[in-house]
Amino acid sequence: MNKRPHFHFTPDSNWMNDPNGLSYYKGEFHLFYQHNPKNCYWGNMTWGHAKSKDLFNWEHLPYALNPDSKVFGDIDGCFSGSAIVERDELLLFYTGVEMKTKKLNEFGNIVTVGSNDLIPSQILAKSIDGINFKKIQKLSLELPKSYCRSHVEIQKCGEKMVYGI
Numbered sequence: 001m002n003k004r005p006h007f008h009f010t011p012d013s014n015w016m017n018d019p020n021g022l023s024y025y026k027g028e029f030h031l032f033y034q035h036n037p038k039n040c041y042w043g044n045m046t047w048g049h050a051k052s053k054d055l056f057n058w059e060h061l062p063y064a065l066n067p068d069s070k071v072f073g074d075i076d077g078c079f080s081g082s083a084i085v086e087r088d089e090l091l092l093f094y095t096g097v098e099m100k101t102k103k104l105n106e107f108g109n110i111v112t113v114g115s116n117d118l119i120p121s122q123i124l125a126k127s128i129d130g131i132n133f134k135k136i137q138k139l140s141l142e143l144p145k146s147y148c149r150s151h152v153e154i155q156k157c158g159e160k161m162v163y164g165i
Helices: none
Strands: 016-025 028-035 046-052 059-065 078-086 089-099 102-104 110-112 118-127 134-139 153-157 160-164
Touching: 016 089, 028 059, 028 078, 046 078, 059 089, 059 118, 089 110
Parallel strands: 016 078
Antiparallel strands: 016 028, 028 046, 046 059, 078 089, 089 118, 102 110, 118 134, 153 160
16 A cells, blocks of 8 residues: 555655745746655755656656755755745755754764754855756855844845844
8 A cells, every 4th residue: 555645745765844945947846845865854954856847746856955065054954945046047045054063863863962053054056957056155144142043034124134033
């Protein structure tokens, strides 16, 4: 008996969470989602990627984002974000994280010890073909000291930047 959903997207295997940046690019829908390629529990956060012409039949694509850069600040994970299409490019904005303290959890995944032990970085990646993404820029922002810095969203409100957790 097949227990996989018939009308909802799922990766071929392992843990998934947070659909990020559903977008329409060059005649196809693109879905990005947090995915652990190593096992079925939270950890090893990458951005899985699939595309579809009809939102029912999905083609799995290579990972859009991998946690691999100390330069950009996502060495320990590619967390939530979004996608937009601008000037024939598919842009991904996301929170990359580096963990100040780390431990292995009971599932073999590296996790942070405390909620304020994540150093977040807002990062821009782009693609001109909808498949291959290049990390372009680490965006600079300053948060008030009293805020948890683990997860950050930014919105432009008039001329001010508004930060939300």
